[in-house]
Amino acid sequence: MKYSKRVVGVKASEIREILKLAARHDIISFAGGLPAPELFPIREMEEVSRTVLEEMGQEALQYSPTEGYEPLRDFIAGRMAKTGVKTDRDEILIISGSQQGLDFAGKIFLDPGDTVLCESPTYLGAVNAFRAYEGNFREVATDNEGMIPEDLEKALKETPDVKFIYVIPDFQNPSGRTWSLDRRKALVELANQYGIPIVEDNPYGELIYEGERLPSIRSLDTKGLVMFLGTFSKTFAPGLRIGWINAPKEILAKCIMVKQSSDVQSSSISQREIAVFVEKYDFEKHVEKIKSTYRKRRDLMMDSMGKYFPDSVEWTHPAGGLFTWVIVPDSIDTKELMERTLEETKVAYVPGASFFPNGGVKNTMRLNFSNMPEDKIVEGIRRLGELLKREIG
Ligand SMILES: Cc1ncc(COP(=O)(O)O)c(C=O)c1O
Known part of the structure; x- marks a missing residue:
């Protein structure tokens, strides 16, 4: 074959x-x-599933808009404030787990032979998603505070065809490390200077056990260059396969386009189940x-x-x-x-x-x-x- x-x-x-x-x-x-x-x-979800089927069964089992269920997008937009981002539903696309967002980043930014700048080490699932678009990797040196700006600048200067910078700033997979505020600012400054988008993958930010949550990279974005990926996998249940992209409208429009040809929309029923759960119960x-x-x-x-x-x-x-x-x-x-x-x-x-x-x-x-x-x-x-x-x- x-x-x-x-x-x-x-x-x-x-x-x-x-x-x-x-x-x-x-x-x-x-x-x-x-x-x-x-x-x-599980017990709460028994109730929630019943409510969804009783009160909106036809919609929950029908096709629905690619962008996602509006009440859920509103909830997510409100929750993004915790990371310092002021946004609304028009900048939120519901996706089938943040893994799908990684696939979309590869699809919208990479041509064969292009390079992704990533942390060293980085998340294997992202590497595989980007490899599927024939991307190469330039690993940027990291320490306990995140990417080292001097090495990032060197990479931006010396590497041809860099298409985006991929980072996991909060409680990184695999290292468990968190970027300092200074390093976040340095990253955004360099990305602005070179006009290179940043993909901020943030599945763990809500699971904080000590200290204050730092502002997301997306909240520091001044030039519309940051695509933020969030998910309910770790705060709720990965089996529902619901995540989101929060990005400037220009980037989001490209993602909506590729989502249409990829899977049309994320599960109508899963989206409503989460929306009803957060309405009935205390998500916090x-x-x-x-x-x-x-x-x-x-x-x-x-x-x-x-x-x-x-x-x-x-x-x-x-x-x-x-x-x-x-x-x-x-x-x-x-x-x-x-x-x-x-x-x-x-x-x-x-x-x-x-x-x-x-x-x-x-x-x-x-x-x-x-x-x-x-x-x-x-x-x-x-x-x-x-x-x-x-x-x-
Ligand atoms: C860094 C990172 N990104 C993305 C994902 C994908 O998560 P999901 O597709 O379940 O939202 C994971 C899952 O472990 C992860 O660790």
């Missing part, structure tokens, strides 16, 4: 392959980015409940790593989100170690190499702390610590 070059260039996601193994019941999995399923509002309280569980799990993972990991291992202290990033001594290749870890300890993690689009870094791993119950977090970290101690010797 002869497939397009586009498809031949895309590799199967290693995370998905690992997730298949990690789903086994005997495995303690720190691998996926899954929310805690026991926090899904729901998010607070999730935050309080995840904060406890984060603290427990941090404490357990302090207790069981060897001294030569380091990790990030995420102020929100779902992940911590672990750096082990250079001598360890976490990808090679993965299979043995699964066999010997029944613990799963994601090898960090997957998050560097141009490869090269072998001694890191991403651990998720949202999905496993407390006792499994302690036991999994204890087993991983023992194995690392044996490896390091």
Whole structure:
């Protein structure tokens, strides 16, 4: 069979392959980015589904406008104020998870051979989405405060055909790090200077466990260059597949066009279910409940790593989100170690190499702390610590 070059260039996601193994019941999995399923509002959703079908059943099962359900777009526009953005429904497009927004960014900005500037490391799902449009990657050096402006400027100056800058400024996947306000401002200044759009992917901003939420990159945008991606996957339920794009009208118009040919619209029923949920119940309280569980799990993972990991291992202290990033001594290749870890300890993690689009870094791993119950977090970290101690010797 002869497939397009586009498809031949895309590799199967290693995370998905690992997730298949990690789903086994005997495995303690720190691998996926899954929310805690026991926090899904199942009883409330029984009521909500009934209300939607009783009160708007015909609309909920019918085709609906590509832009999305207006009451939901209004709710999202109001919620964007939390990130410092003043906007309205005309700048909101409902999409089928923020993953679809990544696909659209690739579709509207990239020609084969164009370059995306991204954080090093960055989200693997975005890399795969952009690769499908035959994009290349120039990784920009990062530290605890975000992209290093000098390296970003160098990349903008020296790289031909840069089409956009892709960033995850809040509680990044995979590193758990958050950009400082100064770095956010520096990014916008450089993007303005070079006239390059920014794709701000922000699935985790609402899940903040300490400190104040910083203004989004989109809120600092003065030239209509920022496309913001949000989602209900982590604050509500990923199975509904509802996310959004908040962008200047010019960019949004292109996204609406590609959405029409991609899937026409996102699920009419899912959109109404979320809209009715936020009307009937206190969404803020729901998010607070999730935050309080995840904060406890984060603290427990941090404490357990302090207790069981060897001294030569380091990790990030995420102020929100779902992940911590672990750096082990250079001598360890976490990808090679993965299979043995699964066999010997029944613990799963994601090898960090997957998050560097141009490869090269072998001694890191991403651990998720949202999905496993407390006792499994302690036991999994204890087993991983023992194995690392044996490896390091
Ligand atoms: C950084 C980032 N972007 C986008 C997504 C996609 O999320 P969804 O399509 O469920 O909104 C994820 C999911 O884990 C993610 O971590």
